[in-house]
Amino acid sequence: MASRQLDLKQLERKAWQSFHQDGLTDVFLGLVLLSGWVSSLAGSDLLHLVLMFATLVVFALGKRFVTVPRMGLVEFGADRKAKNRKAAALLFFVVLLGVALYIVAVTNIEVLGWRPDRGSLTTLGLSLVILVIFGGIAYWMDFPRMMLLGLAFAAAFAGSRLLDSHITFLIAGALVLGWGLALLVSFVRQYPLPRRAGGHERE
Amino acid sequence: MNASDPEANGLKPTTHLDRLIHEPGRLMIMAYLYVVEKADFVFLMRQTGMTQGNLSSHLSKLEAAGYVEIEKSFKGKKPLTMLRLTDAGRTGLREYRESMSRVLDGIPD
Numbered sequence: 001m002a003s004r005q006l007d008l009k010q011l012e013r014k015a016w017q018s019f020h021q022d023g024l025t026d027v028f029l030g031l032v033l034l035s036g037w038v039s040s041l042a043g044s045d046l047l048h049l050v051l052m053f054a055t056l057v058v059f060a061l062g063k064r065f066v067t068v069p070r071m072g073l074v075e076f077g078a079d080r081k082a083k084n085r086k087a088a089a090l091l092f093f094v095v096l097l098g099v100a101l102y103i104v105a106v107t108n109i110e111v112l113g114w115r116p117d118r119g120s121l122t123t124l125g126l127s128l129v130i131l132v133i134f135g136g137i138a139y140w141m142d143f144p145r146m147m148l149l150g151l152a153f154a155a156a157f158a159g160s161r162l163l164d165s166h167i168t169f170l171i172a173g174a175l176v177l178g179w180g181l182a183l184l185v186s187f188v189r190q191y192p193l194p195r196r197a198g199g200h201e202r203e
Numbered sequence: 204m205n206a207s208d209p210e211a212n213g214l215k216p217t218t219h220l221d222r223l224i225h226e227p228g229r230l231m232i233m234a235y236l237y238v239v240e241k242a243d244f245v246f247l248m249r250q251t252g253m254t255q256g257n258l259s260s261h262l263s264k265l266e267a268a269g270y271v272e273i274e275k276s277f278k279g280k281k282p283l284t285m286l287r288l289t290d291a292g293r294t295g296l297r298e299y300r301e302s303m304s305r306v307l308d309g310i311p312d
Contacts, residue, residue: 012238015250072246073285076239194245194255 013142016080019071020143021190023183024062029149030177031055033156037169066184070191087140094132130154152176220306223268224299228253229261233270233288233296241287262286270295 035051134150137143152172159168224230231251236242248258265271270292274285288296 008234008238011234015235015238015246018250069245071249072243073283074239074242074246078240191249194248 012077012080015074016076016142019067019074020145021183022062022067022071022187023180024059024067025143026145026149026176026180026183027062028055028059028180029153030173030175030180031058033153033169033173033176036156037166037173040166040169062184066188069193070188083140083142087137090136090140091133094129097128130157149176220302221295221299223264223270224295226261228257229265230299232258232261232265233292236271236286236288237293237296241285244284244286247286265292 032052032055035048035055039045039048039051130150130153134146134153138146138150152175156168156172159172160166224233228251232247235247235250244255244258244262247253248255251258253261262271262273266273268291269289272287272289274287276283276285
């Protein structure tokens with residue numbers, strides 16, 4: 001019976017996922033990984049912050065000037081907004097946890113009788129961030145590819161700890177960025193800019 | 204018994220179906236607008252795969268029936284056409300789904 005009916009949930013999911021075909025999320029995350037590698041070479045946390053901000057700007061400009069003119073504008077319904085709010089709340093919680101761990105590491109205070117060294121705290125914090133953020137986003141935002149991207153982050157991070165080298169961020173970043181650019185090129189070819197001359201578009 | 208009579212064959216009549224929504228192109232447009240709050244012309248064109256002319260023609264009919272609200276404005280210097288389903292459109296699509304379900308339920312496996 002269900003197959004005979006209009007599958008509206010499936011239709012909404014398809015529309016939502018079409019906005020992630022542009023590869024910009026992959027490009028953004030690839031640049032984040034690469035910024036980790038560059039700032040580790042320079043040994044500067046400030047540079048890391050600046051590069052992270054720059055990647056966000058690239059992402060926002062890409063959506064504004066590449067995706068929206070090709071895919072159009074849409075405001076999704078209440079269910080989708082609720083899902084996005086859950087993902088945002090999760091991100092907020094994880095960021096707060098990350099800040100708390102950072103403060104504990106910097107001030108070297110004892111928490112519940114445990115005074116961890118900075119390295120183990122970083123490992124613990126980032127592992128948590130990787131697992132929770134990527135899993136949560138993949139689930140709540142109907143974006144399964146995010147799990148693969150999370151795997152790239154986890155591999156880069158774990159590899160850098162095991163090998164004591166940040167080259168793993170370069171490798172993972174290059175792979176993710178390359179994949180994102182390939183998706184972006186395919187998206188731009190598949191969706192050229194529409195001519196604005198049709199009936200309802202003519203003013 | 205008349206063999207060409209659907210009701211005589213155990214099938215439900217389809218005369219109560221909303222013919223305006225029943226057309227596949229318009230049904231697709233209404234279904235997409237049902238699952239979002241509002242969307243612009245380009246979004247619908249991409250999702251439905253229709254040409255500008257075809258989509259525009261269907262939208263005019265849906266607007267005339269009071270199912271779709273069309274709001275025209277400018278974003279910078281570019282024209283922007285935002286579309287949303289009216290309450291009558293939402294009700295119409297829900298009733299169409301129910302009617303179709305009843306009709307299809309009458310078809311033996």
